Amino acid sequence: MAEIVPALGTEIKKVKKKESPFIITLKRLLKNKLAVIGLIIIVVQIGMAICAPLITSYDPAKQNLVASELPVFSEEHWLGTDNYGRDVWSRIVYGARISLVVGLVAVSLGLIGGVTLGLLGGYYKKLDGIIMRIVDLLFSFPGILLAMLIIAILGTSLVNVAIAISIWSIPSCARIVRGSVLSIKEKEYIMAMKSLGASDLRIMVKHILPNCFAPIIVFATMRMATAILSTAALSYLGLGAQPPTPEWGAMISQGQAFMWSSPHLTIVPGIAIMLTVFAFNVVGDGLRDAIDPNMDIQ
Template identity: 80%
Template sequence: MATVESVKTKDKKREKYIVTTMKRLFKNKLAIVGLVIVILQIILALFAPFMTAHDPAAQNLANRELPVFSDGHWLGTDNYGRDVWSRIVFGARISLVVGITAVSLGLIGGTILGLLAGYYRKLDAIIMRFVDLLFSFPGILLAMLIIAILGTSLVNVAIAISIWSIPTCARIVRGSVLSIKEKEYIMAMRSMGASDLRIMIRHILPNASAPIIVFATMRMATAILSTAALSYLGLGAQPPTPEWGAMISQGQDFMWSAPHLTIVPGIAIMLTVFAFNVLGDGLRDALDPNMDLQE
């Protein structure tokens, strides 16, 4: 009976925490703006074929470099006559897919390393030295090195960015594990004979989820920006793939005759990175337990 009551109490506390977190988040107007932009981008990515009237790769040399608000091409066309709006919308799909894939892989690797390093003192030094080795490379240079080894493609871009994300995630998770594993309820679970795996998965990881969620949200901004940068350098998306960084690279030669070819994808990147960053800031504040004391 006591066990049932404790479970009910725990569920009520969890529900209260979720409600309180959502209230805090919705008080942050800037975070809500970011959330709206992210939702709109997800809608564009999911329903891209229904949001456009043109094939993003279809060329029409008779309609080259049309300006914005042209008839049938409200964001104009590029130097090959391809519809810029279609390429922006399908580019949103590519950015999200690569970003989500890279962040997910980085979270998996970083969380596993962080859990092991934080829980097992013998593994801590070995894993942290490996993490320090990854940190010794500037992030974008590490990604370029990995792509140089694996080859140029969006798949390899996602792999490179995920490897770049692992050390930061590992340190965040390790720090949380070091504080959580000394809690009384964790020590009680050990005394009851619970296995290390059960303790880490069922009790430590859920309580370390807040910083992981914040990291994942803000890392999406970094992943999207890095994807665009690598594609701009010719290491990511290859023509005629409608990727924002590649679009800027292809349009920079037409800055004077058709500036929208670089300005439009540049604005798309800026808005997306801004949205994920302010949403991550809002989540960090909303998930911070110390906010209760400040309020």
């Protein structure tokens, strides 16, 4: 049998390996300058929270009345001290731990409740009416007032703040997931799984839920901003962290009495809250745009 020899000069095109959806989304996200800035801020905040004992040598709760109300860029305290002589930088660094942990716990609990209700409501028509009426009832309360009501019942603590914010997050998450489930469950492959005898639980967990991840991830990222801001607001009102806990909202509340003599006591934690909330919001916006299938990589 004669060998087939390719003609000279023929270019052999290399088949480009298909990129995964994760890589495509990452490329789109990295094209968004604001989202990149937000990612950098979040990474720095997480690094501060994890390495807090390494980047500050002061106990955030230890008082030193001799060195109280030192201004910023002092010799030993570059962000100054508060009215009790506590190092402001240490309290900001350790406050990052509290804000991120409370926000993460609150959003995680809210996702568990919201995803469960959204899956059940979207998949079962009989449960949909009941679940959506519960969701509508929760929506009838302004978010921060609902959180304050729950804390008034449970008591003031950061644990109860996380629970309150998670309950506040459930209805929004449930509606987002329900909307996705209603469209996905009518797809042909879902009908095929039903005809093959797959259980409802298997269909929901293995075939519907993974296709809802995109809106869930965007919601969770943007909800982190709301959770951190709400934690600070509730602590500012005295319903969250209690003295001497180094929480950003509580620091603003304690420092406002010294606004004219030591403005850094309110400005510094305020900037920390602003940057963190800004970072999660712009990353959430960037993820929403990056996951949009109508956007092409140029």
